[in-house]
Amino acid sequence: MIELLWSVFDLSLVLLLLALAWGTCSTRDVMRAVTLFIAMGLLLAIIWARLKAPDLALAEAVIGAGISGALFLSAIKDYPSTITVSHRTPVLQGLINAFTLALVILMSWAVWHGLNMSDGIRLSDQVVAQAPVSGVSNPVTAVLLNFRAYDTLLELAVVLTAVLTVLTLNDRRYSHVVSSPLLQGMTHWLVPLLVVTSGYLLWVGAHAPGGAFQAGAMLAAAMILLQLAFPSRRQQFSLYLVRFLLVIGIFTFVVVGIWMLLLNDVFLAFDPDWAGTLILIIETMATLSIATALALAYLGGRPMGWEEGARNNSASTENEGAG
Amino acid sequence: MMNDAIIWVIIIPLLGSLISISWSRYASLTAIISNLLALAASIVIVNQVYQSGPFIHELGGWQAGLGISLRADALSSVLLLMSMLVVSAATFYASSYFTDAVKRARFWPLWLMLVVALNALLLSGDLFNLYVTLELLSLSAVALTALSDSRAALQAAIRYLSIGLLGSLVFLAGVALVYMGYGTLDLLALSNKIDASPLSQVAFGLLTAGLLIKSALFPLHFWLPSAHASAPAPVSAALSALVVKVAVYILLRLWMDVFDQVLTPLSAMLLGTLGAIAVIWGSWQALQAQRLKLMAAYSTVAQIGYLFIFLPLIVALPEGSLKDAAFTALLLMALTHGFAKSAFFLSAGVIQQYCGHDRIAELAGTARALPLTTFVIALSGVALIGLPPSGSFLGKWYLVSSSFQAGQWWWVVVIAVGSILATAYVFRILGYAFGPRESVGRVLNGGRKEIPALILALFATLILGFGSAGLWDFVSQHRYFPGS
């Protein structure tokens, strides 16, 4: 009986998910598309939890639905409200539909066979076996920050590259900021709550679901909220501090890695005794970097005065003599 | 300490990028120093592979499978060396190309991230790590393309990013299926485990499709011409010479080593045919192009096509010296094109800054005003056509002989037509450049702008042509999957 209930539950989740996805992709109204997308993100978070992936449920809710949703909502403010799909000829549309359908069928056939392929030692066994030596007891954190730490380092580089691009392209947005006493009042207790939650997620990530990315995104939400509630064209945070925070995550990661290289002859090889501490240090700095990066990404571009240093350089070199 | 060069070649540019974000005043200097150090590291790596064979660095100390491994063998180390040479030359060029200090400050951090991505990709031994490096590569390449800040550049960048993301996701779907069936992500382990099954076939298709998008093989090439043509000159050099090339590298790695049980002669023939179409179509479009950089971009489409024509031949030839020779010839063509195309783009940049435009029909007088640059264009043109003594002459020679040995003589027709078209479009430029014109002002003298391109072109046309003898033995002895 329980089995049947679970199956019904799973089936409804899947059908709802596919319906939301279809809606997001086919609707003609931009606002509706974004709303459905955020709803889909939250449903995905529920599905991750159902599939016993609580770290991901947290991450999806705060990053996948939260930050992504906020980015989209911000972007559609000055965007045409109807979506047109008129550029593709009917023949091409038919081809695309047929091709996608064929691919789906092909992949389903592959998966049908694949799920029955059992294998010898799965990586999960190794993870469980080595987890005690990794310095943390949350296996996902162990994989992220110890076994496959190099991937996380590159991932931080990806985040930094994206933020650098955002800063390169535009000045930050001011148009969407509408403050009110109500928002400011809420901020007084919401922001500290977010900061504390973020710190908790960071700390607890070692032995329970949580970690640097979820914590970073929460902190970003706090920063964004502050900017929304107290808008000011003058830069409130020192730009030197902002630059420092952006790079400190990767920098710490690299320094620790090199230190281990010099000590143990292998990059990012943590001694079991120190692993827990080192991971916490790296995660803390990474949280700060991720938070700064995501907040800047939401703000959409350069804060005032971001490139003054470069402009001063150019002014001084011009004074030194004509090119 | 020497063993660690494989780490330094990735980490030094990364640190350089962080430094250039924090202190934009010293960004140019930081970039030059970082790239030279990374170049030294890549030489150390090649040397080490040469002396003692392929080697591995297991990151974190975890055995490959649980952790990620970095691997260097002949194929990846040679490509790495080429990559660092091109990057170093382009770095010198870029330090004087950008006159606006603001643009310069934006350029260097992203440029160094591109270097990190390239090096990390070439040395990666893990399938998911390849995905992450591909994403880093995509994002930094797009960001650099958008630096031109023109409408055309932004449109090209947006299209480039969308296509790139799609390619990455298709690739990632393939990775998911591989993990589903085989429970590991390590390339060496997978090469031993993967056998023909519905799952591996579909995964193979997905991975290949994603990589074909990124290597701009016809008909998935449509994003390339506008992106490479509207990016700043040093960026275009890196895009055509390196970014597209490493996608082909991953494809080779997967086809030759990991999925060798899964691929069929038919699939290789399909890619070869698309490559042949790319050669003809790309060369034809290059001939029609009105702008120098657009012509070079279409030429890249054609040259990538040549690389894919090798595939059905390598698959068809039996194990042994013939197969190895074809494989090495592919590598040689890839290397030659890398040097030649980057030299070409840097020269196009010089011309564009000097003349204010890069319209081919109005290039009259360039030969007199910019003699060194015109010479470089001629040199790289020799390599693009495939005339002796360039490396691509040897490459095409082996391509032709492999075609006959494998009984697939029809590729020779394509190579001939492609070479004729290449001759046409190269001489078209030179014809205009040597055209007469009244006084064109002072002659530009070399220095940071022109010397780097010259060095690259010399690599393509002389050094690779005469000095590639050692390459054959090196590659056949030191690929890291012994006798797969």
Next chain:
Amino acid sequence: MISEQLLYSLAGIGLFGIGLRATLLHHMLIPRLLALNVCGAGVFLIFITIAYAGAESRPDAVPHALVLTGIVVAVSATAMSLALGRRLEALNDE
């Protein structure tokens, strides 16, 4: 009964297909971006389904870490695309 793994794998493939189709059909930036995110969600779902080992056993942590990386990469790429779109709009308005 269809196993949960099969059900959720097919759901992931379905998402992938829906997202892929929409990416190829749309030419406007934001709908295409939404579609790409849907496509990515599909791939993530496939990964997590592989990791799921039933109600009794612990799931495989490696795909969880991979998907976490994937989510962060996706949001970074989204932010970058939106910034590019905004810059193009600004240039078009000039």
